Amino acid sequence: MDESIEYTPIGRIRTPFDDPAGMPIQAAATATGGTVELEERFAPGVADLEEFSHAILVYHFHRGDPEPSLSVTPFLDEADRGVFATRAPVRPNRIGLSVVRVVAVEGATITVEGADVVDGTPLLDVKPFVPTFDAPEDADVGWLEGVDDPGAVTADERFTDADEVNRE
Amino acid sequence: MDESIEYTPIGRIRTPFDDPAGMPIQAAATATGGTVELEERFAPGVADLEEFSHAILVYHFHRGDPEPSLSVTPFLDEADRGVFATRAPVRPNRIGLSVVRVVAVEGATITVEGADVVDGTPLLDVKPFVPTFDAPEDADVGWLEGVDDPGAVTADERFTDADEVNRE
Numbered sequence: 001m002d003e004s005i006e007y008t009p010i011g012r013i014r015t016p017f018d019d020p021a022g023m024p025i026q027a028a029a030t031a032t033g034g035t036v037e038l039e040e041r042f043a044p045g046v047a048d049l050e051e052f053s054h055a056i057l058v059y060h061f062h063r064g065d066p067e068p069s070l071s072v073t074p075f076l077d078e079a080d081r082g083v084f085a086t087r088a089p090v091r092p093n094r095i096g097l098s099v100v101r102v103v104a105v106e107g108a109t110i111t112v113e114g115a116d117v118v119d120g121t122p123l124l125d126v127k128p129f130v131p132t133f134d135a136p137e138d139a140d141v142g143w144l145e146g147v148d149d150p151g152a153v154t155a156d157e158r159f160t161d162a163d164e165v166n167r168e
Numbered sequence: 169m170d171e172s173i174e175y176t177p178i179g180r181i182r183t184p185f186d187d188p189a190g191m192p193i194q195a196a197a198t199a200t201g202g203t204v205e206l207e208e209r210f211a212p213g214v215a216d217l218e219e220f221s222h223a224i225l226v227y228h229f230h231r232g233d234p235e236p237s238l239s240v241t242p243f244l245d246e247a248d249r250g251v252f253a254t255r256a257p258v259r260p261n262r263i264g265l266s267v268v269r270v271v272a273v274e275g276a277t278i279t280v281e282g283a284d285v286v287d288g289t290p291l292l293d294v295k296p297f298v299p300t301f302d303a304p305e306d307a308d309v310g311w312l313e314g315v316d317d318p319g320a321v322t323a324d325e326r327f328t329d330a331d332e333v334n335r336e
Binding site: 006093129141 | 176177212213218220261265267293296300310311
């Protein structure tokens with residue numbers, strides 16, 4: 001319906017996760033350290049970010065099966081679900097989001113906790129996390145209702161294509 | 169540093185906001201109705217989404233000054249801030265996020281509340297909002313700390329280029 005939209009990565013997310021299998025499946029779930037390395041020319045853009053305790057990373061799922069699937073069985077479930085009701089990477093536009101804790105900002109580098117992405121993930125945007133905007137207090141979680149502790153689950157081979165990245 | 173990444177919009181967000189000036193500035197702040205109209209072929213992808221009370225819309229800021237700015241004066245402040253510490257649209261990659269309430273899902277159309285975007289905004293992705301992943305309980309909000317009720321603020325002419333879209 002529309003012409004395509006082009007973005008250029010502003011940096012990379014560095015994490016200890018070379019191999020997506022076994023990786024924790026969502027950011028809030030882990031305190032694993034990582035760094036968000038923006039290109040040096042973007043350093044003025046991260047001013048004031050260190051005053052926020054959390055940031056939202058917007059990135060591109062650069063690994064894994066590039067074929068989108070509209071119906072997936074997520075890590076946290078045994079039934080097929082519509083892909084837009086999951087966080088799986090096999091979406092039409094392979095955009096990922098993670099809320100991370102901001103530990104420090106120095107130059108164009110942000111030290112974070114909770115970056116549950118594979119090392120080298122291309123970064124598209126960083127936004128401050130603002131509860132008034134981003135955190136409704138009365139959220140229901142659909143098929144995730146029955147999952148005891150989604151944060152404790154790690155990825156398996158699902159959604160992988162050879163050694164590829166997994167999400168929820 | 170990287171080759172560019174291409175996405176194709178999966179639909180459009182329809183809202184009463186033809187003119188960005190005067191629009192509420194973030195989704196959680198308003199109960200204004202809107203519809204998220206995906207292309208019909210994506211209907212299977214929204215299965216199960218109606219079980220979630222809230223969804224995250226990922227979209228492209230298609231209107232407004234296309235020139236990125238690394239330092240901006242946001243609607244909610246009087247000082248210059250790094251663009252990655254704001255939600256302003258004049259970012260290197262013009263990606264926007266809004267958390268909206270899911271009212272109904274029918275075919276490929278999602279009826280929502282709180283879509284604070286201009287009518288016709290190109291939609292890139294829809295994700296379920298999951299508090300465990302998306303809502304840290306102990307968030308500090310930096311320069312927004314002194315703002316009484318960010319949800320009550322509406323956009324002005326800032327960031328506009330002629331009749332363009334505003335954000336925070």
